[in-house]
Amino acid sequence: MRPLTNLVTAWESNKTFGENFSIMLRWKRSVYKLLWKHMLIYFLVYILLSIIDQFILHENGKRNFRAMAEHCSRYSGSINLMVMLGFFTSTAMQRLFSMQTTVPGTAKSITIFISSLKPDLLEGAMIIEQFARWQLLAWVLTFRLVCRPLRKIYPDLKSLEATGLLTPEERGIMEDPDQTKQSTPCVLVVFDWMLLLLKETFIQKRYFNESNYLKNVDTLMAFKKSCGNVIKFATQNISPALVQAVVLSVYCFGCITVMARMFSKEDAPISSAFISYVPVLPAMQFFIYFAWLCFGKAALDPFGDDEDDIDVPQMVKLHIENAERLKGLYGMHLEKVFPNLPQKHYNSAPV
Amino acid sequence: MRPLTNLVTAWESNKTFGENFSIMLRWKRSVYKLLWKHMLIYFLVYILLSIIDQFILHENGKRNFRAMAEHCSRYSGSINLMVMLGFFTSTAMQRLFSMQTTVPGTAKSITIFISSLKPDLLEGAMIIEQFARWQLLAWVLTFRLVCRPLRKIYPDLKSLEATGLLTPEERGIMEDPDQTKQSTPCVLVVFDWMLLLLKETFIQKRYFNESNYLKNVDTLMAFKKSCGNVIKFATQNISPALVQAVVLSVYCFGCITVMARMFSKEDAPISSAFISYVPVLPAMQFFIYFAWLCFGKAALDPFGDDEDDIDVPQMVKLHIENAERLKGLYGMHLEKVFPNLPQKHYNSAPV
Amino acid sequence: MRPLTNLVTAWESNKTFGENFSIMLRWKRSVYKLLWKHMLIYFLVYILLSIIDQFILHENGKRNFRAMAEHCSRYSGSINLMVMLGFFTSTAMQRLFSMQTTVPGTAKSITIFISSLKPDLLEGAMIIEQFARWQLLAWVLTFRLVCRPLRKIYPDLKSLEATGLLTPEERGIMEDPDQTKQSTPCVLVVFDWMLLLLKETFIQKRYFNESNYLKNVDTLMAFKKSCGNVIKFATQNISPALVQAVVLSVYCFGCITVMARMFSKEDAPISSAFISYVPVLPAMQFFIYFAWLCFGKAALDPFGDDEDDIDVPQMVKLHIENAERLKGLYGMHLEKVFPNLPQKHYNSAPV
Amino acid sequence: MRPLTNLVTAWESNKTFGENFSIMLRWKRSVYKLLWKHMLIYFLVYILLSIIDQFILHENGKRNFRAMAEHCSRYSGSINLMVMLGFFTSTAMQRLFSMQTTVPGTAKSITIFISSLKPDLLEGAMIIEQFARWQLLAWVLTFRLVCRPLRKIYPDLKSLEATGLLTPEERGIMEDPDQTKQSTPCVLVVFDWMLLLLKETFIQKRYFNESNYLKNVDTLMAFKKSCGNVIKFATQNISPALVQAVVLSVYCFGCITVMARMFSKEDAPISSAFISYVPVLPAMQFFIYFAWLCFGKAALDPFGDDEDDIDVPQMVKLHIENAERLKGLYGMHLEKVFPNLPQKHYNSAPV
Amino acid sequence: MRPLTNLVTAWESNKTFGENFSIMLRWKRSVYKLLWKHMLIYFLVYILLSIIDQFILHENGKRNFRAMAEHCSRYSGSINLMVMLGFFTSTAMQRLFSMQTTVPGTAKSITIFISSLKPDLLEGAMIIEQFARWQLLAWVLTFRLVCRPLRKIYPDLKSLEATGLLTPEERGIMEDPDQTKQSTPCVLVVFDWMLLLLKETFIQKRYFNESNYLKNVDTLMAFKKSCGNVIKFATQNISPALVQAVVLSVYCFGCITVMARMFSKEDAPISSAFISYVPVLPAMQFFIYFAWLCFGKAALDPFGDDEDDIDVPQMVKLHIENAERLKGLYGMHLEKVFPNLPQKHYNSAPV
Known part of the structure; x- marks a missing residue:
């Protein structure tokens, strides 16, 4: 029993009160571990662009920057990658699940x-x-x-x-x-x-x-x-070209959202600062896509050395x-294991 | 027959006239039971934020609050989690169904x-x-x-x-x-x-x-x-990181919608009060997502002690x-169970 | 052959010219039969609300009514239940189809x-x-x-x-x-x-x-x-809570669309009257959802006494x-059925 | 080999340069053959409505017409039938494919x-x-x-x-x-x-x-x-009511888009004329839906006498x-077919 | 081992740091190789149309051009082909995968x-x-x-x-x-x-x-x-008509987006030039669709002579x-391969 217990424990602790929060706060085999590098770069670039807009660019540059940002913002709203990623990841996973049950023993x-x-x-x-x-x-x-x-x-x-x-x-x-x-x-x-x-x-x-x-x-x-x-x-x-297409789409989407900004017309400085320097909302969509991309790719190559892969x-x-x-x-006989079996009196001959 | 009857009864009462309403009003094994705690917190936070906006914040704070609220509102409209949750839950369920038919006996x-x-x-x-x-x-x-x-x-x-x-x-x-x-x-x-x-x-x-x-x-x-x-x-x-990513997305979406508000420009006080203090509409989308998340998670771990789990x-x-x-x-023989079988006259020897 | 013919006839008449129209006009086992009660109530409520707005409410009430209606209208546009219903119904159907082929005989x-x-x-x-x-x-x-x-x-x-x-x-x-x-x-x-x-x-x-x-x-x-x-x-x-969640979502959506109205700013009385009293367009989306909900539920319980159920x-x-x-x-022998079989001359002995 | 060759040839010619264009220009077993009657009626009705608006209706009628058209236009944008048709057609196809591999021989x-x-x-x-x-x-x-x-x-x-x-x-x-x-x-x-x-x-x-x-x-x-x-x-x-619901939805959508029009506010007569009399863009969405509907229906009844059906x-x-x-x-023996088999010398007796 | 190694190597190099970037930069069996011809034509046409608008057309032509462009832009936003392509490609792939495991040996x-x-x-x-x-x-x-x-x-x-x-x-x-x-x-x-x-x-x-x-x-x-x-x-x-419908939809979408343009109202010349002459954003959506179309078509005919096809x-x-x-x-015996097997002493007779 021991060899399996540790694998199972990961699932076990989830069912107490507040289980969703405990899921969200785990680090080992977590989505944070998967994403933190990309997240860091994303936040840095986003904030850098905001700084350039606010402190470096002049009137003219600002206008161009904002036109670009709104252009990106409008496009990023119309690109819905989730359907693509949903089909990609679920196809990869179903393939993996059906392989798992037929793995040779x-x-x-x-x-x-x-x-x-x-x-x-x-x-x-x-x-x-x-x-x-x-x-x-x-x-x-x-x-x-x-x-x-x-x-x-x-x-x-x-x-x-x-x-x-x-x-x-x-x-x-x-x-x-x-x-x-x-x-x-x-x-x-x-x-x-x-x-x-x-x-x-x-x-x-x-x-x-x-x-x-x-x-x-x-x-x-x-x-x-x-x-x-x-x-x-x-x-x-699944063809490497398909994986490449999916990866490329997600990164392109990331580049667009890091540039996209919606500028409020009202004069609300705190809110504006928040929008400019805390890119939680634009990042969220990108990281949902990025996470699904990772799960799809992991399902394509389940024999690697990631934590989630088959060991x-x-x-x-x-x-x-x-x-x-x-x-x-x-060479073994049941009688050797259990010398006092009731049926031994009926056994035809000593083994 | 008795051991199964009670399991079946749950399904039985649905087919009378007004069955949809009877489904909606059930409490046992209901979606309300699943959601009520989260729903309560959601409503309280939403109303609290409305009170802060209306009675506590001054002119300036109000402007910032409203800018933030509209920012959130615009983003919450562009985030469509249903596709993700649909794939997540249906993958988990298909895996569960195929396991159910091959469970060892x-x-x-x-x-x-x-x-x-x-x-x-x-x-x-x-x-x-x-x-x-x-x-x-x-x-x-x-x-x-x-x-x-x-x-x-x-x-x-x-x-x-x-x-x-x-x-x-x-x-x-x-x-x-x-x-x-x-x-x-x-x-x-x-x-x-x-x-x-x-x-x-x-x-x-x-x-x-x-x-x-x-x-x-x-x-x-x-x-x-x-x-x-x-x-x-x-x-x-399914990888814990994926579950974490899905849980995280749904909670983030909840945080955004609890803040999101659309302010009518017209002067309609009753309607405004309704919108500010009865968050039925913003809550609806969130709770559809949250409910699907719960079903997906339940399908991942069907051997727990929830009401819907396999007992x-x-x-x-x-x-x-x-x-x-x-x-x-x-040790049993058909003749012992049924002493008067017609074929017993043909049986070769007494058993 | 006779016992099956009637089942098949239902499908047969479809293939003449104008088959799509003949499908649309059928009443037996039709979607109209499924929906007409709900449709009637929906239309009555919609028209009643329009009457209240136009003839009963005064200036102030009208403003509030319209604010509410536009609020609902905006939300109803952002709620897309089709993905949820698509996954729900197709999961239920695939489960049903796989059961049909393994039904015991x-x-x-x-x-x-x-x-x-x-x-x-x-x-x-x-x-x-x-x-x-x-x-x-x-x-x-x-x-x-x-x-x-x-x-x-x-x-x-x-x-x-x-x-x-x-x-x-x-x-x-x-x-x-x-x-x-x-x-x-x-x-x-x-x-x-x-x-x-x-x-x-x-x-x-x-x-x-x-x-x-x-x-x-x-x-x-x-x-x-x-x-x-x-x-x-x-x-x-599939868990009753899931069914409940889906039913609830569709009814909520119905309530929202019955209230939702988009008021044209132009002065076009005929068009406005049409929009206010002939709710074909807002009803359409709701009834697509409602119909899929019905198919999903029918697939969950295929042994009932509906016309489409397995008899x-x-x-x-x-x-x-x-x-x-x-x-x-x-007790039967081929020779008894066909006394003149050619191979009977080779048969070893009279049976 | 001959009996199969002709079936295969249909696929063969696709792989030369410009294969996508050759696919688009085929008539036999083509989507055009499937759609042309509906397409013709759609175009005629659309142009007729445009003529009525421009040449027959007066000031007042025009205003009502345009209000209706924009109302339709707004709704047609919010109705997304593709998800429904996707699930419908892919469910029907998967059922067909699984039947094809188990067809009795x-x-x-x-x-x-x-x-x-x-x-x-x-x-x-x-x-x-x-x-x-x-x-x-x-x-x-x-x-x-x-x-x-x-x-x-x-x-x-x-x-x-x-x-x-x-x-x-x-x-x-x-x-x-x-x-x-x-x-x-x-x-x-x-x-x-x-x-x-x-x-x-x-x-x-x-x-x-x-x-x-x-x-x-x-x-x-x-x-x-x-x-x-x-x-x-x-x-x-699949229930006839479901087919009916899908057919009905697609035709309703067609009726709405044939009426829907977006009127440009700018004064651009050539562009306006194009938009009014060449309904390529509004027709496109409808015909995508209509085509998928046809494929779904064909997959439901694969034994008919259409060109794509099983013969x-x-x-x-x-x-x-x-x-x-x-x-x-x-009655045949290998030696009769091949009189000079090497192993015949080892055969025990003449057959 | 050698015969398989080369096939596997393609997957192997992916797992080092920066694997996503290495995936994106590969040329062999890449999505670029698949798309570059269409991409080139798309970019040329797009830039040509921009030049015509800016340098050739006069006031009146420009107005018409822009009205058309915005008309296209509005439609292109409402056409979501991804759901259709998702179902098409995943149906084709699942059919392929199930065929692969049952291919005769x-x-x-x-x-x-x-x-x-x-x-x-x-x-x-x-x-x-x-x-x-x-x-x-x-x-x-x-x-x-x-x-x-x-x-x-x-x-x-x-x-x-x-x-x-x-x-x-x-x-x-x-x-x-x-x-x-x-x-x-x-x-x-x-x-x-x-x-x-x-x-x-x-x-x-x-x-x-x-x-x-x-x-x-x-x-x-x-x-x-x-x-x-x-x-x-x-x-x-899958019926050729369906393939044709899908190909046609994607090309139509391409034609619409190549024409579609959103003109910023602000005076931002650099941004405008970028939008007019670097059609990265409008192209992106089209090429996601186009790539999926290619994968779907490849899965339909896996025995061709493409790089990804079965050899x-x-x-x-x-x-x-x-x-x-x-x-x-x-004719072979284990003893001939391994002359010194331990069990040979027990073998009953020389072979």
Whole structure:
């Protein structure tokens, strides 16, 4: 339970009285952290322009400045980027959510493989060890392609060898141009090995039923398909030109609002000063847009190293631990865990 | 039928004449209950500001106040948060709906397990008892992670032991660092036990057909996958920064509208007083936004203890009762329920 | 073919020339029927207010009235409910469409059951009779929970007994607290009976292959799951508070527009009279909103007794007829239907 | 390849330089063809109103006309139908797309049936002939219900008999009230025949494995389910009242914009004449709305006889040809097609 | 790994500081590349119109010009195309994304076929060779129909023969009107051959279990279905009239904004010159619309030869290489790859 608790706590503290205020005041993983640099620059430029208008420009310059400011003000009112950003971010998020539920896991295929074997094989542990390691290897090689932090941890095959996911012999085969075509992605080589292992298990009659062979092939193909979907998610993503167009629009809008000003005709100095030097209202619209832009971009690349991204290196660790535990199941029996089970008197023979 | 009737009644009374009015006048689970505190503060602040303007400020202050108010009024007209809130809330809701249809249930895997066994095993009741209990345990341990009310009811393993979902022996194994790695989530330990039980059942030839073994493993894996999806729903949710950005926008909008005022130029005292002291119209837009914000946030965290949330502790109770009933099916025969079935004359042997 | 023709005709007449006009002029299942009461009240209030302004109020009252009217007019322009209603109605509709395609049907499980049996059982007709009746009973008990018209037809178990879906013996068992826990929903009791029947069929070796047993259990579980989804659709629906918020917003908007008026400054009496007494334009926006609200609400509760709703009692009738026909298939042979089939010369034995 | 080429060519010519212009200038299947009648009427009415204003009305009438025109103009600016039409059309399209991918096909069930039979049956061709014909018949009877052009081609059972999809004997059975309940849809009668044929095939041991029986029943049920979904798509569609509301809104908007005019205060006769007699700008918004309305309506009824609709009669032809070809596969052997296959030396016996 | 790296690199460089600026400055696959021609023309026309107004037109012409410009300006403000484009582009993208995940692959059916065969067949390599080649052929023939670049590479059957995907004998059969009906699409002929090959394999008892036959037929049918979906995606796409309507709307909007101008009443020559000759602000809205239009159109036709399109010829190459590698698996054994596997001591016999 511990490994998940901390993730959940973030949501937990929200439900007391005044929860909205506590949401607004958080700093960690907050929108402020995301925006503060841009906000600072925006405020500085806005105030600087106000100073130029009020203290530096003369009569003529002032008139031109104000004409420009009102021109910008009129346009900024007519540009509604929210619809664009809404579609952009919600499309990116729905794509992300549907990917999240189909992300490949190694547990299922390992469990099915273990359960398909005859229960009393001497060599069982060895082949499960191989199969589980290759599953993990395929998983890591897949996510290496889409996740930069993982690519930093495992820059090459040697680093995989160092963690024990790859044996020196296997690395040799992968890197030997006589045995492996160098244009073949490594992950496909690993899938071939797994298929060969499933075949060997079939030929050597290690499945308790020969129909288990195709069942394991099916499960492996499903795993391969979800690996392929992860790669497709990252490579056949929303076009970079679209991201560029959205980023550009938001920055243009920012430039326009930083210039836009509405000058009150009445003589109200305090209010005028407030409007000129506290650009809360013009900034607000821009930062709503900017924040949505950030969420959309984060949803496009969920395997990065931002705080909100999926922590792939941690997932690798969990998958390795998980595989370790599952491997233990082959040699284990319920009676060993619970020596006093009521049904043991009915068991046909000592195990 | 009774357990569901009360849930349905809420919807039932709507269809008479004047149904829209009856919807508007309900208090229980109503939008008023959700909003009244914020509404009260909003009205008080609005009226207070009107009083300050009219009775406290002098000529000069009044001019500044009015300039500010019109500035706010102009901006509040140009900020359209509805698109943002629409995308936010509908994304959150679609995520919730798709989760609702895939929420894990224990009935299917228990039924399949019971049906897979040979029908006349003396030890049948025992192993079904174990399997059903572990299923429930896995379900509770999963929802404990995402549902605060359940975490309050079952703060630790001891409380689970007290309800009989866990035996003292099992708790001992879970808490013994020699037998269980303490970093392993408890729910995975329970899944291991179930896999071992399925294996034992296979080895002891308790399935009526050996192919039932893998079928049960498959069903269990599907259950585990939906448990995993529930946890993913809660942990890989919409980013807190996005929620913060939306909350912040709505509150900012509220602050602006509470200050915004349009002053009529004509001399119409009753109308002016109405506009100054009955802020129904400026409040309306804000409360539409605020209500959508609440629905979006509620859809993000559907396992809380709000009136509209999914009542997980009640679901636990229903699952336990359900498992109890299903366990009874193993020893039961149709002839015992209906002694006078027409087909009994064809039955090959007395059961 | 006949049972469906009338449903389809509604769509058919649309495709001639002037189809749009024929759509606009229909009354049955029309938007006019939906709106006319509200429209009448709206027009009366609008005209009444215009009369008060023009003939009753004096100079001072007129000024106040006009100030209020323009205040409302300005606000009504800035409130855009369409985005909110668009998201509300399309979310409700997508939920409805996805439910429609997964609505449970009894035909599949009955057909699978019939096909799984050995073909020449003397008791075959009896057990098929039981299974089909219980399937129908489970279907009716499920929809009773979500569909008010069905609840009126079958208010209690006695009424089900009267239609022959339940035998007196079965009702006795359901109502006897010794045999059935009274907190158990009746529909689950029926599923238990079906599971027991499937088990009896297995034990008595009535399936032509023992693997058919688990296949039937699977089909039954899938049927149960879609029954559960129907109940979830009705009980874990969009929050009543959201419906209330939407209804409230639309009515508020209506109140504002009924008061809102733009007074032309020019002296154009005919035009002014038209604007004051023919509120077509201000009404239009309101009625677009109101109509979408109605569609959204209809999509939330599709099992009611509106003209557009799913006619559940009719579906019950069709399911019963259908089950009747399917039961006939067990004893039937293709040769009996078509005595002169070419392949009959190859048939191994007279049936 | 030919049958598809022409469909694809429409898309092909778009990718040369100036593709956007070539898209805009196409007439076939164009938006112009869709709109030109409405456009013509709109322009005539607009110009007529302008003539009335300028040449027929006197001082007083002109003032009233202009007051009305500006009133309309102000309202037309505040009515934004695009959001409504966007949701309407995209909901209708998503429903259509999801239907398109699940539209029933006869190829799969026929292929499975052929592959399930023992390979050397003398009567094989006959029963495949029956099964394939009934599949086609079920397909045609289903689409007859939803597709008007098909209903014109096959107005009754006699016309089906004429094309050879139905034998006279079968029609006799369908129309004989003693053998077939007249309230039963014909398509269900055909499904019953297919189920009986599958059963006969099972009893006569014509499957190479008895488990093929239930597999074929499953495939047939899946085909029946997608037939049912097609009927549901057409009958449980978006409510006619909603379509009516949308059509009405768009036409009202058209009436308002045809009246709406903004009169420039400056003295610019050429510009004024352009604005009065070339209503390109006011027409544009209306025709965007009108076009989207047409696309939404087309997506609701995709089986009509518009150019963009699915050509169901052509599909019938393709399905018949396809079934013809598949039937040939039963008696065919790879060696007959390719007499010189390398593996023939390993074949156990001449076929 | 290499084949995918380059695709991924595009995304990789984004995450350093100033990532937004690096996105904005990229040229390859950029929005600038997409827009620059239209942008140039737009700017030239805009400046030309400004020159005409300022230097060529006289008093009277200027008045008319300005009246027109303000008329356009007022309309351009009221036309909001973003909602339309948002729905258009997001509908097109969701359709594309759902197609991407279901795009047919040859690997699965080839792997299943290889795994279904008895492991020691002498003729194994030959039939796998045939099956894999026909799979590739079916894939290529399918994508030829929807992908123009592929149609250029393989304009006819001869070109397919040249690459070795088709033997001369096979081409002869396809082109011989006596053996193949010329109206039958070639891809269906190939599917027939594969079905015949699966049947021959069954008759000659080359599957290790006879149930593998139907399993392979199923897998092949699933492959055929996804081929069919690809063709449906291209032929039953969003109506050309809709694309035309959207393109037309965006160009009309462009024409209006290029004419629209707001003239400041104040005397501010620098600002006026800026507004007249640097049309950044009016252009911005137009180019946001234009960019979204491009993305929507690109999503409609993802198999073209744009930079962002799916590179189908490259996919053909990968599928061919992949099939080559998979074919090698049949004759290969794990022991040959890894001579020192620990489990080899348990292997029953030398392979």
